[in-house]
Amino acid sequence: MKALLKHLVEFFLSLRTAIWSLSILTIMLLAGAYIMPARQEFQSIHSAPLFIWLQEQPLSITWWLWLSIGILAVLTANTLVCSIESIIKKRKVTQWLLLISPQIIHIGFLFILLAHLLSATGSAQGMAVAREGSSFEIPGNTTFVIKAIDIQIDPKGYMTDWAVAVEYMMNNGKVLKDTIKPNSPSLQAGLNINVKDLQAFPEKAILLQFSKDPGAYWALVGGICFMIGVIILAVLKIKIER
Amino acid sequence: MLILLASSCALYFFSLFKRPLLYAGLIIQTAYIVSRGLELGRLPLVGPHDTLVFLSASVAAFSIPFGFALKGHSRFHYGIAVTSSVFTAFALVSKQHNSLLPPVLRTLWFEAHVVLAFLSYALFGVAAVLGYLYLREKDSSFEGMQYKSIFIGYCLFSLSMIFGGIWAYLAWGSYWLWTPKELWTSILWIFYSLYLHARLRQWWMGRPLVILGIAGFGVVLFTYLGVSLLMKSSHSF
Numbered sequence: 001m002k003a004l005l006k007h008l009v010e011f012f013l014s015l016r017t018a019i020w021s022l023s024i025l026t027i028m029l030l031a032g033a034y035i036m037p038a039r040q041e042f043q044s045i046h047s048a049p050l051f052i053w054l055q056e057q058p059l060s061i062t063w064w065l066w067l068s069i070g071i072l073a074v075l076t077a078n079t080l081v082c083s084i085e086s087i088i089k090k091r092k093v094t095q096w097l098l099l100i101s102p103q104i105i106h107i108g109f110l111f112i113l114l115a116h117l118l119s120a121t122g123s124a125q126g127m128a129v130a131r132e133g134s135s136f137e138i139p140g141n142t143t144f145v146i147k148a149i150d151i152q153i154d155p156k157g158y159m160t161d162w163a164v165a166v167e168y169m170m171n172n173g174k175v176l177k178d179t180i181k182p183n184s185p186s187l188q189a190g191l192n193i194n195v196k197d198l199q200a201f202p203e204k205a206i207l208l209q210f211s212k213d214p215g216a217y218w219a220l221v222g223g224i225c226f227m228i229g230v231i232i233l234a235v236l237k238i239k240i241e242r
Numbered sequence: 243m244l245i246l247l248a249s250s251c252a253l254y255f256f257s258l259f260k261r262p263l264l265y266a267g268l269i270i271q272t273a274y275i276v277s278r279g280l281e282l283g284r285l286p287l288v289g290p291h292d293t294l295v296f297l298s299a300s301v302a303a304f305s306i307p308f309g310f311a312l313k314g315h316s317r318f319h320y321g322i323a324v325t326s327s328v329f330t331a332f333a334l335v336s337k338q339h340n341s342l343l344p345p346v347l348r349t350l351w352f353e354a355h356v357v358l359a360f361l362s363y364a365l366f367g368v369a370a371v372l373g374y375l376y377l378r379e380k381d382s383s384f385e386g387m388q389y390k391s392i393f394i395g396y397c398l399f400s401l402s403m404i405f406g407g408i409w410a411y412l413a414w415g416s417y418w419l420w421t422p423k424e425l426w427t428s429i430l431w432i433f434y435s436l437y438l439h440a441r442l443r444q445w446w447m448g449r450p451l452v453i454l455g456i457a458g459f460g461v462v463l464f465t466y467l468g469v470s471l472l473m474k475s476s477h478s479f
Contacts, residue, residue, distance in 0.1 A: 015442055022436035029429045037422050037473050045420045119418065158342045182345035183412045192415040211415030219417045223404035230397045237393070 012081040021075045028071065031064040050120035076113055079106045098236050104229030111222025119215030126210045127196065131203065140189045141171035149204040162198055164206060246274040247295065247334055254327035261319055268302040275299060282340065287356045289339030298329035300364030308368060308387055321371035351409035358402035363462050365395030370459035373452040385448065388455045389441060396434045403431060422473040426465040433461050
């Protein structure tokens with residue numbers, strides 16, 4: 001048992017494991033890049049959380065995704081074990097920032113993986129056509145109302161800008177006002193409410209998209225960690241070079 | 243205005259015979275990019291024409307510090323001159339995107355995402371030229387420079403992906419979409435992650451690593467041109 005545990009730790013501590021995992025992951029995604037555009041089934045991939053969607057699809061088209069998830073699990077353990085070992089081993093080095101920056105990058109990577117895991121288990125998406133005055137019931141006993149749709153069109157017929165005024169009517173009588181604009185969704189009750197499409201004639205109408213993505217904020221945290229780590233490492237390497 | 247672009251293409255090509263013409267080509271191409279930006283009233287980085295122009299100018303610009311470090315190595319200069327002139331020639335025959343941008347593309351997140359992506363592609367291109375020179379001349383300084391070029395390119399590419407994710411969440415409600423472009427972008431990012439990790443192992447040093455660095459640029463070209471031209475996605479030309 002002890003020997004097995006030792007082998008396991010050695011396996012996850014090895015840089016060779018990281019290199020093999022990244023190589024196999026690349027091959028799996030290349031297979032996916034070939035299979036995905038060729039199969040109609042992938043059109044519905046955003047209709048349900050990834051893990052539920054995967055269970056409903058034939059293994060003949062999703063095997064590369066299952067294997068990729070397995071490889072990512074190995075990479076997660078590998079990244080964690082290697083980062084911890086690196087910090088313990090080299091904690092007394094003088095250039096502490098140089099030691100810690102790759103680990104910050106690794107933490108960022110792990111947060112991004114966590115974000116994908118959360119999104120793959122709990123994300124949801126829904127669409128609805130709406131006009132001025134349309135209302136929808138959303139979580140938290142709240143009514144979501146479209147108050148006004150403003151579409152600006154230039155003389156050539158191009159849509160130059162748009163804005164949709166909305167209101168949230170809470171069950172305690174409180175009313176929250178917000179405006180959805182391009183690249184500015186309305187974020188409320190864990191939902192991202194966006195406008196997918198607009199129509200100005202014969203009457204103003206919009207295609208609303210309600211998205212729930214529990215991984216989004218973790219992805220942002222991961223992205224920020226990754227960005228900080230990458231910038232510190234690049235600056236230090238350039239400094240050393242000089 | 244296309245005369246400026248045609249001139250820069252010719253200057254890049256003739257710099258094979260007279261090196262300073264590369265710098266002249268870069269200056270003229272930069273003037274073309276600026277004038278196009280002024281004409282359109284936005285960053286000219288939408289569609290194959292403008293992105294190819296920006297890519298070729300970035301390759302030429304990034305080659306300058308490497309050229310100095312290599313003390314004006316002639317084969318490196320030839321590689322860059324050919325790469326920049328070929329991309330510019332393709333830009334000349336590619337369709338221009340002159341119409342007004344849809345509101346969703348008018349954001350700093352999009353601009354940062356695209357600019358960083360193409361700067362990183364250019365660095366990966368310079369790395370491929372350096373890799374080719376290592377295979378020809380077996381000089382380890384080319385390998386070291388290829389690593390530097392890929393490392394900086396990887397940093398910029400990572401930032402581009404992060405900005406792209408933020409933009410996608412704000413514009414389409416999700417930071418990740420299952421489209422061919424996103425998948426190929428991930429392949430590219432994992433491929434260069436593999437390169438950077440492989441460099442830490444002695445076995446990979448030298449030829450295998452350099453070949454990996456050259457192959458990476460093949461993935462770049464397919465991710466950029468192949469996917470955008472052949473497959474349907476939010477990044478299609």
